[in-house]
Amino acid sequence: MSSRLLRSLFYCALLSLPWAVTGVEQHIFDAPPPQSPGILRRFSPKNSKSLAEVLSIAQAHDLDIWQIGTDSTPHVDIYSPPSSTRLPDVLLSTPHSLSNISVPTLRLQRELKGDWGLESLENSTFHAEYHTHEEVSAFVHALARAHPDKVALRHIGHSGEGREMLGMKISAPPKLEGPSAQKLGFVVLGPQHAREWIATSTALYLAHALLANASEPHSLSYLLEVYDFHIIPSPNPDGYVYTWEGDRFWYKNRQIVGPGAKCTGIDMNRNWGAHWKPHAKHPLLHFEDDDDVSSENDTDSGLKKKKKSKKEPADPCSHWYPGHRAFEAPEVTNLANYLTAVQGVGKGAKGGVVAFVELRSYGQMLAAPYSYKCDRLPKDAEDQREALHGAARAGSAMYGTSFATGSLCELLYRAPGNLLDYVYSTAGVKYAYSAFLRDTGTYGFALPPAWIRPVGEETAGVVAYLGRFVAKQRGIEL
Numbered sequence: 303m304s305s306r307l308l309r310s311l312f313y314c315a316l317l318s319l320p321w322a323v324t325g326v327e328q329h330i331f332d333a334p335p336p337q338s339p340g341i342l343r344r345f346s347p348k349n350s351k352s353l354a355e356v357l358s359i360a361q362a363h364d365l366d367i368w369q370i371g372t373d374s375t376p377h378v379d380i381y382s383p384p385s386s387t388r389l390p391d392v393l394l395s396t397p398h399s400l401s402n403i404s405v406p407t408l409r410l411q412r413e414l415k416g417d418w419g420l421e422s423l424e425n426s427t428f429h430a431e432y433h434t435h436e437e438v439s440a441f442v443h444a445l446a447r448a449h450p451d452k453v454a455l456r457h458i459g460h461s462g463e464g465r466e467m468l469g470m471k472i473s474a475p476p477k478l479e480g481p482s483a484q485k486l487g488f489v490v491l492g493p494q495h496a497r498e499w500i501a502t503s504t505a506l507y508l509a510h511a512l513l514a515n516a517s518e519p520h521s522l523s524y525l526l527e528v529y530d531f532h533i534i535p536s537p538n539p540d541g542y543v544y545t546w547e548g549d550r551f552w553y554k555n556r557q558i559v560g561p562g563a564k565c566t567g568i569d570m571n572r573n574w575g576a577h578w579k580p581h582a583k584h585p586l587l588h589f590e591d592d593d594d595v596s597s598e599n600d601t602d603s604g605l606k607k608k609k610k611s612k613k614e615p616a617d618p619c620s621h622w623y624p625g626h627r628a629f630e631a632p633e634v635t636n637l638a639n640y641l642t643a644v645q646g647v648g649k650g651a652k653g654g655v656v657a658f659v660e661l662r663s664y665g666q667m668l669a670a671p672y673s674y675k676c677d678r679l680p681k682d683a684e685d686q687r688e689a690l691h692g693a694a695r696a697g698s699a700m701y702g703t704s705f706a707t708g709s710l711c712e713l714l715y716r717a718p719g720n721l722l723d724y725v726y727s728t729a730g731v732k733y734a735y736s737a738f739l740r741d742t743g744t745y746g747f748a749l750p751p752a753w754i755r756p757v758g759e760e761t762a763g764v765v766a767y768l769g770r771f772v773a774k775q776r777g778i779e780l
């Protein structure tokens with residue numbers, strides 16, 4: 303290879319690296335031209351059989367399923383991007399409601415602004431819009447520079463494409479000396495599914511609220527008297543970048559799952575080593591095919607074992623592709639290692655992580671374990687639910703936003719390999735929840751940026767309630 307060719311290859315590589323951009327940082331995105339809206343359709347069949355039918359047609363046509371609800375109001379939300387072909391007639395003739403979803407036109411040039419007025423939570427401009435991966439990272443670093451006594455940056459590990467997974471430990475020096483000064487751990491995780499932008503924004507809002515002066519409205523700084531917070535705003539950075547540069551509604555990570563694989567990415571929230579299963583079909587589509595033989599007390603588990611041989615191999619093109627094995631996604635392994643490290647020696651008793659909230663969207667639901675099974679209650683269910691009901695009231699106090707509560711399995715559907723089950727059962731965090739933020743399906747994942755702040759404020763209410771509840775269990779009034 304000639305040296306000239308080598309040199310030009312080198313410059314090409316250099317130009318494609320984010321840190322090669324100097325001065326006022328600018329990023330050029332290949333954004334699609336302005337376009338007509340996409341359409342979100344909600345099908346609300348009467349029973350789970352018709353729900354499964356809609357779902358099965360949607361899967362057969364490789365449609366983008368945004369949400370499935372199996373609780374009191376069963377529904378399937380199906381999104382059609384502007385350029386997509388007509389839906390199958392059988393779906394068009396099934397009654398449904400419509401919303402127009404305007405896909406934001408990504409700015410062709412976006413300056414990395416550093417001046418968000420972060421010294422004030424209420425006056426900062428940061429929470430008025432969604433942010434790129436670079437901006438999220440700049441915000442985290444800016445908070446760390448502004449509050450060196452309270453923020454420690456945490457390097458959780460690298461994503462499949464080599465991006466840094468950034469976390470913050472937010473803490474305040476103890477007021478008291480001695481053993482009672484031992485802080486409890488509270489983990490807040492952003493979305494594993496890339497398109498849930500509001501959840502990333504809310505994680506950042508919460509970090510800001512914890513650091514805001516106590517005299518400011520919505521400050522959560524008082525929680526730091528009892529807790530060390532660990533906030534990981536963007537646990538799927540590759541997917542997140544892809545939602546800005548490729549497909550706004552991308553879901554999985556961006557892992558190459560094998561040589562010659564047709565499709566990219568693993569559903570991180572099915573890749574945890576908690577009742578992990580290799581199949582990728584939606585659970586509603588194989589009711590009769592229940593293969594959960596892991597619970598030794600199921601009297602009929604012997605019968606169910608026989609059906610195992612029927613399992614289809616997982617399809618990497620499925621939305622719900624769980625990987626070839628648990629913890630195959632490096633992001634999932636990194637998060638699990640981080641949780642183990644912060645759980646530390648104190649596990650359960652003193653110190654250690656006592657509360658965990660995973661932020662997601664959409665649907666306005668607060669969910670407790672389990673995800674893998676609907677008919678099995680955790681031994682801590684009563685305490686978990688009591689905290690959850692209070693948290694739902696706290697979440698609606700400000701803007702009247704209602705939150706449904708229940709187990710993840712009841713509210714959505716049975717899903718194995720889930721983060722929440724891992725955090726509760728393996729990491730031993732008693733108060734572990736998934737919080738599905740606004741809305742209930744009008745905008746879905748395309749929630750307008752004007753909602754970032756109110757969602758941040760009401761979610762701060764949820765987190766504060768949980769913080770006070772768990773502290774009170776330990777005899778501490780906050």
Ligand SMILES: *[C@@H]1O[C@H](CO)[C@@H](O)[C@H](O)[C@H]1NC(C)=O
Binds near residue numbers: 402
């Ligand atoms: C959705 O957009 C189309 C045009 O793109 C318009 O004709 C229709 O009225 C809109 N529907 C709603 C409910 O806004």
Ligand SMILES: *[C@@H]1O[C@H](CO)[C@@H](O)[C@H](O)[C@H]1NC(C)=O
Binds near residue numbers: 421422424425
């Ligand atoms: C926010 O702006 C208002 C109006 O200018 C001002 O009164 C208030 O002090 C500001 N808050 C902070 C924390 O700077």
Ligand SMILES: *[C@@H]1O[C@H](CO)[C@@H](O)[C@H](O)[C@H]1NC(C)=O
Binds near residue numbers: 515516
């Ligand atoms: C918080 O605000 C109060 C009242 O405005 C002020 O006196 C105090 O210095 C501020 N504290 C910090 C740490 O900025």
Ligand SMILES: *[C@@H]1O[C@H](CO)[C@@H](O)[C@H](O)[C@H]1NC(C)=O
Binds near residue numbers: 597598599
């Ligand atoms: C199974 O049943 C036995 C006896 O009732 C009980 O001790 C054990 O904890 C149960 N195991 C599980 C996983 O529930």
